[in-house]
Amino acid sequence: MESEITLQIILIKPTPAVVFGLQKGSGNNxxxxxxxxxxxxxxxxxxxxxxxxxxxxxxxxKLSGSFVQGSGDNKFVYIDIGTYAGQSDTTWSRRLKIPLAGITWTDIDSLSGKSMLQTSVPGTGRDGGPNCATVKPFAGWHIKHL
Known part of the structure; x- marks a missing residue:
C-alpha cells in the first residue's frame, strides 16, 4: 500500500526576528x-x-519523501533556523528535529480527504534562543479535521 498524508507543525511563540523554514532534502543537497x-x-x-x-x-x-530525514524507526523532519534557513543577519545557526515516531496505521486510516496529522512544539528554547535539537518532551501527532 502506498499513499500520501499531510502533516502540520506549529511552532509556538518562536524567538522573534529569526527565520524558520522546513528542510527539503538532506545532506549537502x-x-x-x-x-x-x-x-x-x-x-x-x-x-x-x-x-x-x-x-x-x-x-x-514506513514514512518517506523529500522532507523525511533519518533511517529505520528514527525518522524525523528538520526545521532550519537562522543561518541554516538562509538568514545572513543573525547569530543563530540551529536545527529543530521533529520526530515522526508514534504515527500508527490507525492514525493513517483515520485520515480523510480534509484532515491531517498535526503537532505543536515550543519555538523558543530554555536559553531564550530558538528551540533546537530533538523536541523534548514531544507530545506526538494528533488528527486535525479541517
Missing part, C-alpha cells in the same frame, strides 16, 4: 522552504509524506 520570519505569533508548516508498508507485516507505517 537540501533547500529550506516555507521560510518565515518570526514575530510574536506562532508559525505553521504543512507538507506531505509518502506512506508505505504492509499492515500485516509492519508494526508502523
Amino acid at each position: 537540501y533547500e529550506t522552504v516555507q521560510k518565515q520570519i518570526s514575530t510574536s505569533n506562532d508559525l505553521t508548516f504543512a507538507f506531505t509524506l509518502e506512506v508505505k508498508g504492509d499492515r500485516k507485516k509492519d508494526k508502523f507505517p
Whole structure:
C-alpha cells in the first residue's frame, strides 16, 4: 500500500526576528522552504509524506519523501533556523528535529480527504534562543479535521 498524508507543525511563540523554514532534502543537497520570519505569533508548516508498508507485516507505517530525514524507526523532519534557513543577519545557526515516531496505521486510516496529522512544539528554547535539537518532551501527532 502506498499513499500520501499531510502533516502540520506549529511552532509556538518562536524567538522573534529569526527565520524558520522546513528542510527539503538532506545532506549537502537540501533547500529550506516555507521560510518565515518570526514575530510574536506562532508559525505553521504543512507538507506531505509518502506512506508505505504492509499492515500485516509492519508494526508502523514506513514514512518517506523529500522532507523525511533519518533511517529505520528514527525518522524525523528538520526545521532550519537562522543561518541554516538562509538568514545572513543573525547569530543563530540551529536545527529543530521533529520526530515522526508514534504515527500508527490507525492514525493513517483515520485520515480523510480534509484532515491531517498535526503537532505543536515550543519555538523558543530554555536559553531564550530558538528551540533546537530533538523536541523534548514531544507530545506526538494528533488528527486535525479541517
